[in-house]
Amino acid sequence: MKKLIYASIALTPALSFAQTSGTPTLGNLQVLLNSIQNLVKLALPIVIGLALLGFFWGLMKFIFSAGNEESKADGKKIMIYGVIALFVMVSVWGLVNFIGGSLGVGQGGTAPVPTVNGL
Secondary structure: OHHHHHHHHHHHHHHHOOOOOOOOOOHHHHHHHHHHHHHHHHHHHHHHHHHHHHHHHHHHHHHOOOOOHHHHHHHHHHHHHHHHHHHHHHHHHHHHHHHHHHHOOOOOOOOOOOOOOOO
């Protein structure tokens, strides 16, 4: 038991002076948020392109099903889902940009990370 107490007393200064800079930073959290931001920037045009491709797939299916009513209905359904997906994605994207502009939050760059004073 005495060894545990002596070890904890010996390690206390090393643990209490672990922070080296004068201002606390959340470096790993900032790196994580920037990585997520980069992934979203990369994935957004790809997902919108896939929705547009789905719409055109339904359009081609509708055009080339000249006598088959079941295939025409399937093409219409695919086109409707493609238009809905495009509308939702672009609307959310525009809404986020509008709210960000209204609140004065800059778009692009690095993600702002809150800092904790006094830790």
